[in-house]
Amino acid sequence: MRKQKLVMVGNGMAGVRTLEELRKIAPDMYDITVFGAEPHPNYNRILLSPVLAGEMTIQDIILNDLQWYADNDITLHLGARVTEIDRRNRSIVATGKDGQPITVDYDRLLLATGSTPFMPPIPGKDLPGVISYRDIKDTDEMIDAAAKYQHAVVVGAGLLGLEAANGLALRGMDVTVVHLSDWIMERQLDRTAGKMLQAALEAKGMKFKLNAQTAELVQGESGRVCAIKFKDGSSLPADLVCIAAGIRPNVELAEKAGIHCNRGIVVNDTLQTYDPRIYAVGECANHRGTAYGLVAPLFEQAKVAANHLAMYGIGRYQGSVTSTKLKVTGIDVFSAGDFSGAEGTEDIVLHDPGMGIYKRLVLKDDKLVGAVLYGDTKDGAWYFQLLKDEQDIHDIRDNLVFGNSHLGDVGHKGNSLAASMPDTAEVCGCNGVCKGTIVKAIKEQGLFTLEDVRKHTKASSSCGSCTGLVEQILASTIGGAYQPADSNNKAVCGCTDHSHGEVRKAIRDNKLLSVADTQKFLAWKTPNGCATCRPALNYYCLSTWPHEAIDDPQSRFINERAHANIQKDGTYSVVPRMWGGLTTPDELRAIADAAEKYKVPTVKVTGGQRIDLLGVKKEDLPAMWEDFAKAGMCSGHAYGKSLRTVKTCVGAEHCRFGTQRSMDLGVKLEKMLFGMWSPHKVKLAVSGCPRNCAESGIKDVGVIGVDSGYELYIGGNGGIKTEVAQFFCKVKDDAEVMEYGGAFIQLYREEGFYLERTCHYLERVGMEHIKKRVLEDEANRKALYEKLLFALQNYKDPWAEIFEDKSGGIHRRQFEIIKV
Amino acid sequence: MSEWKRICAISDVPVLGSRVVHSEDEGRIALFRNSADQVFAVRDRCPHKGGPLSQGLVHGTTVTCPLHSWKIQLDDGQVVPPDVGCVKPFPVKVENGEVFLSL
Ligand code: SRM
Ligand SMILES: Cc1cc2nc3c(=O)[nH]c(=O)nc-3n(C[C@H](O)[C@H](O)[C@H](O)COP(=O)(O)OP(=O)(O)OC[C@H]3O[C@@H](n4cnc5c(N)ncnc54)[C@H](O)[C@@H]3O)c2cc1C
Ligand code: SF4
Ligand code: FES
Numbered sequence: 001m002r003k004q005k006l007v008m009v010g011n012g013m014a015g016v017r018t019l020e021e022l023r024k025i026a027p028d029m030y031d032i033t034v035f036g037a038e039p040h041p042n043y044n045r046i047l048l049s050p051v052l053a054g055e056m057t058i059q060d061i062i063l064n065d066l067q068w069y070a071d072n073d074i075t076l077h078l079g080a081r082v083t084e085i086d087r088r089n090r091s092i093v094a095t096g097k098d099g100q101p102i103t104v105d106y107d108r109l110l111l112a113t114g115s116t117p118f119m120p121p122i123p124g125k126d127l128p129g130v131i132s133y134r135d136i137k138d139t140d141e142m143i144d145a146a147a148k149y150q151h152a153v154v155v156g157a158g159l160l161g162l163e164a165a166n167g168l169a170l171r172g173m174d175v176t177v178v179h180l181s182d183w184i185m186e187r188q189l190d191r192t193a194g195k196m197l198q199a200a201l202e203a204k205g206m207k208f209k210l211n212a213q214t215a216e217l218v219q220g221e222s223g224r225v226c227a228i229k230f231k232d233g234s235s236l237p238a239d240l241v242c243i244a245a246g247i248r249p250n251v252e253l254a255e256k257a258g259i260h261c262n263r264g265i266v267v268n269d270t271l272q273t274y275d276p277r278i279y280a281v282g283e284c285a286n287h288r289g290t291a292y293g294l295v296a297p298l299f300e301q302a303k304v305a306a307n308h309l310a311m312y313g314i315g316r317y318q319g320s321v322t323s324t325k326l327k328v329t330g331i332d333v334f335s336a337g338d339f340s341g342a343e344g345t346e347d348i349v350l351h352d353p354g355m356g357i358y359k360r361l362v363l364k365d366d367k368l369v370g371a372v373l374y375g376d377t378k379d380g381a382w383y384f385q386l387l388k389d390e391q392d393i394h395d396i397r398d399n400l401v402f403g404n405s406h407l408g409d410v411g412h413k414g415n416s417l418a419a420s421m422p423d424t425a426e427v428c429g430c431n432g433v434c435k436g437t438i439v440k441a442i443k444e445q446g447l448f449t450l451e452d453v454r455k456h457t458k459a460s461s462s463c464g465s466c467t468g469l470v471e472q473i474l475a476s477t478i479g480g481a482y483q484p485a486d487s488n489n490k491a492v493c494g495c496t497d498h499s500h501g502e503v504r505k506a507i508r509d510n511k512l513l514s515v516a517d518t519q520k521f522l523a524w525k526t527p528n529g530c531a532t533c534r535p536a537l538n539y540y541c542l543s544t545w546p547h548e549a550i551d552d553p554q555s556r557f558i559n560e561r562a563h564a565n566i567q568k569d570g571t572y573s574v575v576p577r578m579w580g581g582l583t584t585p586d587e588l589r590a591i592a593d594a595a596e597k598y599k600v601p602t603v604k605v606t607g608g609q610r611i612d613l614l615g616v617k618k619e620d621l622p623a624m625w626e627d628f629a630k631a632g633m634c635s636g637h638a639y640g641k642s643l644r645t646v647k648t649c650v651g652a653e654h655c656r657f658g659t660q661r662s663m664d665l666g667v668k669l670e671k672m673l674f675g676m677w678s679p680h681k682v683k684l685a686v687s688g689c690p691r692n693c694a695e696s697g698i699k700d701v702g703v704i705g706v707d708s709g710y711e712l713y714i715g716g717n718g719g720i721k722t723e724v725a726q727f728f729c730k731v732k733d734d735a736e737v738m739e740y741g742g743a744f745i746q747l748y749r750e751e752g753f754y755l756e757r758t759c760h761y762l763e764r765v766g767m768e769h770i771k772k773r774v775l776e777d778e779a780n781r782k783a784l785y786e787k788l789l790f791a792l793q794n795y796k797d798p799w800a801e802i803f804e805d806k807s808g809g810i811h812r813r814q815f816e817i818i819k820v
Numbered sequence: 821m822s823e824w825k826r827i828c829a830i831s832d833v834p835v836l837g838s839r840v841v842h843s844e845d846e847g848r849i850a851l852f853r854n855s856a857d858q859v860f861a862v863r864d865r866c867p868h869k870g871g872p873l874s875q876g877l878v879h880g881t882t883v884t885c886p887l888h889s890w891k892i893q894l895d896d897g898q899v900v901p902p903d904v905g906c907v908k909p910f911p912v913k914v915e916n917g918e919v920f921l922s923l
Contacts, residue, residue, distance in 0.1 A: 430888075431888070457902060528880060529879055531877040531889060817840045817848075818839055818851075
């Protein structure tokens with residue numbers, strides 16, 4: 001088949017990102033030709049501000065050098081402007097660098113023409129010395145002027161204007177910013193924050209003239225601009241005038257070709273224009289009434305457009321919520337969402353002029369809808385996440401304004417740390433990555449997402465406890481370009497664009513019964529997935545279709561295949577189950593015998609009320625298990641994403657304070673849940689009275705006996721970030737604990753994302769949701785409980801299954817070494 | 821001089837799985853089979869901290885080490901960036917359903 005021809009107009013950030021995505025998923029599908037009016041390969045336009053400020057050079061901000069285009073087999077015409085689209089014959093005409101016309105045919109056309117700066121119709125706007133701030137040429141001109149002249153005036157105090165003014169001031173110019181409104185950045189900041197920002201910038205030597213209407217730009221003797229005159233009759237000297245009065249989607253070319261435009265080239269959710277062969281992405285596109293002016297949404301568009309061009313046809317772009325950050329060193333401003341204070345909203349305001357801190361949170365129906373932060377922006381990313389996820393903040397409302405670090409006692413998310421950390425500080429304890437390494441990678445490799453940083457530096461790719469910190473570093477390094485993925489829609493991994501939720505739904509709706517079927521159905525991009533997605537898919541199939549799905553041992557982490565925990569030296573540790581932490585002399589004897597027989601170097605009491613034999617050779621495992629089985633013992637699943645332990649205290653059986661028989665109930669619960677696979681490990685505890693000796697307060701399901709029955713707590717975690725379990729309900733007896741606790745666990749099994757502990761699941765879906773499904777809806781609770789019991793029916797101890805497998809099957813074979 | 825040694829039948833190695841081969845001279849060698857029925861052999865020691873690669877997850881022509889998730893290219897033993905390093909690959913061939921290793 002003839003290769004299809006894809007032509008792209010506009011060689012900027014959104015367009016090239018689309019090509020990168022496309023080459024990743026469909027490397028050979030298109031012959032690609034690119035036209036760029038600028039003479040440069042794709043560069044990071046955002047970083048023009050640090051270039052102007054003298055913090056970076058043009059070389060630093062190139063994103064794709066010429067070699068990249070060559071390596072990807074892309075024909076590139078630089079300095080070539082496309083002037084015409086002939087839709088009938090499917091071709092375009094451009095004027096090449098040398099002034100000669102170039103005609104190219106297309107099967108698909110991608111418009112990524114960006115924006116043009118808006119030039120208000122002021123007399124004198126075309127004089128030498130009057131410029132806008134958009135590209136490398138403008139930046140060079142400003143750097144040039146700063147070396148020769150003294151007076152600069154910036155028209156417009158938005159993000160762009162202030163960054164321009166800051167850069168010019170740093171280059172030694174005397175800068176005045178003139179602005180139409182009452183306060184600066186009025187589109188992003190409320191009045192109070194705007195005034196605080198102005199004061200801070202004034203302290204840096206910048207001057208402001210507000211409520212100023214420009215009348216004319218005056219020509220000097222040299223022919224260059226020399227002054228700016230206002231309608232009130234006043235004037236200011238100006239050797240350089242930078243107009244930053246907004247941008248307009250660049251639709252000229254599309255409009256001329258008869259493509260429907262309305263404040264941008266109108267596109268649908270797959271980024272196609274009115275002519276379906278023609279796509280538009282980036283600032284030039286108008287999606288559902290919005291043309292975006294920040295890169296994060298443009299990158300999302302790029303991904304969807306690439307997906308559609310590759311004929312995957314599954315992704316849809318549904319619009320973005322954006323946040324703003326000003327990139328002026330030493331001043332922290334953040335805003336997101338809607339803070340106009342419309343009807344039905346409430347404000348939480350914290351204002352400390354002495355400390356230079358202002359925070360305004362706008363709430364509507366217990367959700368955060370807008371945020372303005374000045375001076376202390378470390379919680380910006382967190383607020384933004386709450387806003388995007390539309391999370392119910394009712395329960396955390398009283399402390400919300402103080403930020404994330406005030407919520408938990410052990411706050412490892414570390415939001416407050418990033419900015420003040422020295423470069424040498426270790427960020428990722430698992431992989432030994434320090435802040436400097438991360439910042440360097442972000443800058444040099446042009447990284448924009450958490451995934452990118454993980455891939456290039458490994459930071460936060462293991463236990464994940466430093467994820468928040470890494471996101472903070474990203475946000476502070478690339479400013480507004482950082483867009484935290486909203487947690488519901490994050491792709492599972494690099495092998496697919498689908499989120500966990502979408503994958504779960506597809507498995508349920510289409511009755512997918514195996515990892516391979518799911519990958520095929522959802523058009524996985526890699527042949528067998530990877531170590532991240534395969535275990536997740538395997539779990540989703542098994543939990544959705546119990547007794548029907550086909551378990552794939554090769555998609556399980558080694559611990560779940562070997563039914564023991566791998567150690568740093570490649571040996572394994574073995575933890576037999578001790579129901580509810582109870583044991584007998586016979587069991588202890590069997591453990592002692594096994595320890596001697598297999599020369600176990602370390603025997604240890606675990607934190608989970610049982611005994612661990614550490615340092616067992618893999619070849620010895622089946623024989624050891626057989627010995628245990630003879631003593632009536634089975635696997636403790638200390639290795640699995642499964643039920644781990646049910647910790648108990650002595651309870652009413654022995655304790656003078658005990659109100660309920662906690663050991664009894666613990667054993668019953670553990671037997672009920674034996675062999676249960678779950679999104680992550682699950683731990684329970686039962687205490688006999690509120691003294692809570694079994695530590696029920698930090699368990700996935702914690703049970704506390706009281707005189708009249710039991711209190712149930714859910715979503716506790718004692719691990720990476722300590723999370724206190726939340727009160728769920730009160731029940732009257734053992735049977736109810738099993739039903740209510742079981743129903744909650746089943747809900748988590750059905751809705752949890754892989755590697756999401758109950759506390760994270762709870763945070764994501766909210767307590768209300770769980771109460772509705774389990775407490776308020778009796779029929780649903782009973783159904784959930786039934787489904788749990790059904791899934792666990794006939795579960796066989798995996799140890800027994802392996803040593804009984806004398807046929808030399810796969811189970812057994814994996815333990816035997818071939819000697820040659 | 822190296823020679824081809826018969827190791828096992830290809831059906832003795834699980835698809836997307838591995839077997840451990842022990843040789844007097846070379847120690848532990850990990851033998852892998854992927855979903856395209858290609859067979860690879862590398863020393864069973866991760867260049868990071870010595871993890872047993874045979875216990876990792878196989879995908880494409882790569883294995884992910886079970887200890888800290890380094891990815892190792894099975895055909896040439898090279899570590900996938902950003903990590904760096906390599907592990908010794910051994911020549912393997914499959915003939916009439918039998919796997920041979922060159923040691
Ligand atoms: C053996 C034990 C330590 C001990 O000697 O006491 C242990 C050992 C390991 N823990 Fe643990 N944890 C042990 C109790 C705990 C506890 C305490 C408890 O259960 O009461 C916790 C905190 C409570 C909790 O989970 O909420 C705990 C929180 C973790 C975490 C963090 C989990 C989190 O969600 O934050 C991990 C990492 C993970 O699972 O991803 C972890 C992971 C591990 C692993 C499996 C690491 C691994 O993936 O290889 C360790 C295996 C070591 C080895 O070489 O065999 N271990 N671990 C304990 C086994 C208990 C048991 O009988 O099954
Ligand atoms: C100084 C500055 C600072 C910024 N800071 C931030 C920030 O902190 N955070 C943030 O998110 N965003 C920031 N932005 C905005 C961000 O840079 C833009 O949103 C983004 O670059 C838009 O990408 P695009 O591909 O749509 O357009 P562009 O990057 O503008 O690319 C369009 C390209 O198409 C070319 N072109 C147009 N018409 C034709 C034609 N007919 N033929 C051939 N070529 C054509 C243009 O020359 C241009 O090179 C900043 C912008 C500037 C100027
Ligand atoms: S046993 Fe747990 S706390 Fe101890 S080193 Fe291993 S994972 Fe860390
Ligand atoms: S030993 Fe293999 S990744 Fe660490």
